[in-house]
Amino acid sequence: MDILNDLNPQQRAAVAARPGPVLVLAGPGSGKTRVLTHRIAYLINQMGVSPYHILAVTFTNKASREMQSRVEKLLDRSVQGLWLGTFHAMCARILRREQQFLPFTSSFVIFDDDDQTSLIKRAIKDLNLDEKLYKPTSVHAAISNAKNNLLQPKDYPASTYRDEVIGRIYRRYQELLLASNALDFDDLLLYTWKLLDENPAVRESYARRFEHVLVDEFQDTNLVQYELLRHLASVHQNIFVVGDEDQSIYRWRGADYRNVLRFEEDYRNGQKILLEQNYRSTQTVLDAAQAVIERNRHRTPKKLRSMPERGTGEKLTLFEAVDDYGEAAYVVDMIQQLTSSRRARLGDFAVMYRTNAQSRLLEEAFLRAGLPYRLVGAQRFYGRREIKDMIAYLRLVQNPADEVSLARVINVPPRGIGDKAQVGLQVAARQAQVSAGQVLLALSEEGKDSPYWGQVGRAAALLADFGAMLAGWRAQAQALPLPALFGRMLEELGYEEYINDGTEEGQSRWENVEELRRLTYEYEDRGLSAFLENLALVSDQDTVPEEAEAPTLLTLHAAKGLEFPVVFIVGLDDGTLPHNRSLDDPEEMAEERRLFYVGLTRAKNRVYLVRAAQRNTFGSFQDSIPSRFLDDIPVNLLQEGGGLRRGFQARRSSTALWDGGSQRSGPPQAARAGSAPILQPRYRAGMRVSHPSWGEGLVVDSRIQDDDERVDVFFDSVGFKRLAASLANLEIIK
DNA sequence: CCGATGAAACACTGG
DNA sequence: GTTTCATCGG
Numbered sequence: 001m002d003i004l005n006d007l008n009p010q011q012r013a014a015v016a017a018r019p020g021p022v023l024v025l026a027g028p029g030s031g032k033t034r035v036l037t038h039r040i041a042y043l044i045n046q047m048g049v050s051p052y053h054i055l056a057v058t059f060t061n062k063a064s065r066e067m068q069s070r071v072e073k074l075l076d077r078s079v080q081g082l083w084l085g086t087f088h089a090m091c092a093r094i095l096r097r098e099q100q101f102l103p104f105t106s107s108f109v110i111f112d113d114d115d116q117t118s119l120i121k122r123a124i125k126d127l128n129l130d131e132k133l134y135k136p137t138s139v140h141a142a143i144s145n146a147k148n149n150l151l152q153p154k155d156y157p158a159s160t161y162r163d164e165v166i167g168r169i170y171r172r173y174q175e176l177l178l179a180s181n182a183l184d185f186d187d188l189l190l191y192t193w194k195l196l197d198e199n200p201a202v203r204e205s206y207a208r209r210f211e212h213v214l215v216d217e218f219q220d221t222n223l224v225q226y227e228l229l230r231h232l233a234s235v236h237q238n239i240f241v242v243g244d245e246d247q248s249i250y251r252w253r254g255a256d257y258r259n260v261l262r263f264e265e266d267y268r269n270g271q272k273i274l275l276e277q278n279y280r281s282t283q284t285v286l287d288a289a290q291a292v293i294e295r296n297r298h299r300t301p302k303k304l305r306s307m308p309e310r311g312t313g314e315k316l317t318l319f320e321a322v323d324d325y326g327e328a329a330y331v332v333d334m335i336q337q338l339t340s341s342r343r344a345r346l347g348d349f350a351v352m353y354r355t356n357a358q359s360r361l362l363e364e365a366f367l368r369a370g371l372p373y374r375l376v377g378a379q380r381f382y383g384r385r386e387i388k389d390m391i392a393y394l395r396l397v398q399n400p401a402d403e404v405s406l407a408r409v410i411n412v413p414p415r416g417i418g419d420k421a422q423v424g425l426q427v428a429a430r431q432a433q434v435s436a437g438q439v440l441l442a443l444s445e446e447g448k449d450s451p452y453w454g455q456v457g458r459a460a461a462l463l464a465d466f467g468a469m470l471a472g473w474r475a476q477a478q479a480l481p482l483p484a485l486f487g488r489m490l491e492e493l494g495y496e497e498y499i500n501d502g503t504e505e506g507q508s509r510w511e512n513v514e515e516l517r518r519l520t521y522e523y524e525d526r527g528l529s530a531f532l533e534n535l536a537l538v539s540d541q542d543t544v545p546e547e548a549e550a551p552t553l554l555t556l557h558a559a560k561g562l563e564f565p566v567v568f569i570v571g572l573d574d575g576t577l578p579h580n581r582s583l584d585d586p587e588e589m590a591e592e593r594r595l596f597y598v599g600l601t602r603a604k605n606r607v608y609l610v611r612a613a614q615r616n617t618f619g620s621f622q623d624s625i626p627s628r629f630l631d632d633i634p635v636n637l638l639q640e641g642g643g644l645r646r647g648f649q650a651r652r653s654s655t656a657l658w659d660g661g662s663q664r665s666g667p668p669q670a671a672r673a674g675s676a677p678i679l680q681p682r683y684r685a686g687m688r689v690s691h692p693s694w695g696e697g698l699v700v701d702s703r704i705q706d707d708d709e710r711v712d713v714f715f716d717s718v719g720f721k722r723l724a725a726s727l728a729n730l731e732i733i734k
Numbered sequence: 735c736c737g738a739t740g741a742a743a744c745a746c747t748g749g
Numbered sequence: 750g751t752t753t754c755a756t757c758g759g
Contacts, residue, residue: 059749060749086749087749088749089749110749112749113748113749185748185749186749188749249747250747250748250749251747252746252747252748253747253748253749354746354747355745355746355747356745356746356747357745357746357750360750377748411735414735414736414737416735416736417735418735418736419735420735421735536749537749538749539748539749540748540749541748555746555747555748556747557746557747557748558747558748576746579746579747580746581746582746591747595747616750617745618744618745618750
């Protein structure tokens with residue numbers, strides 16, 4: 001029984017649990033992944049279950065890959081036939097196999113967020129509605145929410161006029177998706193559920209195959225996913241789920257931690273196992289995290305225990321910077337200090353924040369200090385214009401019906417197909433009840449003999465040329481490996497000449513395209529369709545670099561499942577964490593708290609909590625107050641050091657501010673790139689200054705305006721004054 | 735029909 | 750601070 005050897009009693013109970021429903025509630029760092037991988041190995045080795053009969057579902061591709069390799073290591077052989085993947089990948093796979101039951105073909109494409117929004121806009125336009133009244137993002141949220149709760153257009157409640165309208169947009173949106181032979185993320189789940197729900201034979205064939213179903217991060221499943229799992233496990237009822245209510249952070253995506261309760265109700269004969277032994281953090285870190293999370297109601301009480309040999313550990317450090325520049329400077333300073341004294345290596349650090357926008361100042365601070373960093377987030381790359389262009393072309397090759405991709409690239413690079421030609425194309429397509437892509441292909445094939453030639457107007461020849469190019473690629477897609485196809489497309493498009501215009505920006509854009517080309521080599525033998533599917537389903541977590549010798553910058557959401565020796569959590573201000581949009585809803589507030597908890601429990605040894613008394617949001621400085629979550633950390637767990645006290649209230653007249661960035665070479669503006677001579681501010685918020693007639697005061701803000709520096713000063717004698725630096729004759733005291 | 739320019743709107747988390 | 754949309758001159 002060597003598979004059970006290196007497990008603690010609780011883990012062993014989970015891994016060797018008898019068949020049937022099993023619920024494992026696993027605290028952070030308690031060996032959740034370990035239990036799952038050992039369970040799979042146990043089923044195969046000890047229970048004699050064929051890998052072919054096992055399905056394991058995770059939330060990210062990274063988790064899947066990791067699980068796969070760990071299982072293979074445990075068994076010391078490769079496993080064939082095991083289904084291991086994300087919910088979305090699993091659904092895509094099922095849907096491509098069951099074409100005959102579905103209203104789309106197996107060459108369907110998956111629409112990303114931007115595609116979805118532009119299709120919603122189209123639906124709103126089609127229905128002659130006002131975009132101001134029905135904001136595409138909010139409509140999209142409503143539709144997504146409906147899909148996550150198994151509501152199809154016909155079921156969408158028309159309880160208010162607005163809902164009735166949204167229901168109509170929803171219906172139109174689905175029509176447009178089908179016309180493009182496309183699915184959005186939610187459709188992947190919903191169509192699969194529907195397929196299994198409406199076709200008992202199909203359901204049985206999958207449910208019979210999957211003797212064992214295992215699920216990771218169960219607390220983040222939504223209703224569709226829950227019902228999907230029920231169907232998949234409906235024959236054997238061997239469903240093994242692992243999760244932690246306290247780490248449920250995807251409510252806004254429909255995740256419902258109450259699925260844990262639902263599970264206990266639906267599977268009465270199930271076993272429930274708690275994992276409380278923590279292998280990651282010091283007891284101090286755990287105590288702080290526990291104090292934060294215990295304020296939440298409706299949770300299974302857990303007592304997190306650290307390993308005795310980890311000791312008590314160091315206290316948490318709280319630092320309050322004067323502003324968000326100081327916040328970033330503090331993080332960088334600390335990292336430099338700790339690494340130069342050899343107490344830590346660069347790769348030991350993670351800096352976590354609530355919103356992606358917060359990464360900018362941090363990046364600038366790292367660049368200024370000449371420190372490397374790793375930024376987690378797929379959007380950085382896949383959101384770029386040049387990347388989206390080329391992906392759109394690839395998707396058109398795979399699926400010419402894709403209207404969104406067509407609209408994106410039909411005139412990129414410019415080829416004389418303007419609005420008028422595009423409208424003509426649309427009209428011709430609609431009249432013939434075919435897709436615009438088909439019209440293009442027909443034009444290229446039949447030329448002037450095509451019935452469409454006369455309909456599309458003057459640009460017919462240009463459209464035919466474009467169609468011919470597309471048809472050519474489609475023919476080559478069968479014969480050529482993906483990298484060769486991609487190269488041909490770039491060449492025929494003249495994309496390099498188009499994008500690499502000699503500027504620095506053009507150069508970097510072209511480098512991105514080259515990077516995408518490099519990616520195609522990894523799909524040389526899997527082909528276009530696998531490539532596109534993976535592009536659509538990459539998660540931010542999939543971009544976490546392995547073993548980087550650099551600090552990692554990431555959102556608290558992206559941090560789930562990871563661990564670092566030293567963790568900085570920045571932006572601990574009310575309005576940032578907890579986020580503004582959550583302040584008025586108790587459920588959302590509970591989730592913000594869990595998010596903070598997730599961040600804290602990523603740390604092995606040290607935690608730095610950082611906030612800023614002022615934050616530059618929307619271009620102007622605003623005072624902020626400390627996050628209410630800080631109040632829940634017992635004072636005896638916090639370090640007095642760091643130069644700052646707790647309970648500190650930000651006031652602009654306060655002189656107790658200190659930005660911790662005295663080592664820096666200059667104000668942030670000095671780092672701005674560009675050769676144009678830029679006037680640099682001499683004064684900075686937080687400085688004490690003296691004026692000939694008004695005496696001493698504190699600089700509140702300063703910016704360059706009209707070739708002069710404008711300084712806002714709060715004088716001890718006369719209060720607030722706005723001054724022009726060239727005239728005021730201010731003297732810096734400190 | 736194209737590209738440049740500037741105003742306006744906009745930012746929470748992400749498969 | 751960034752992106753998107755609208756407008757205008759060529």
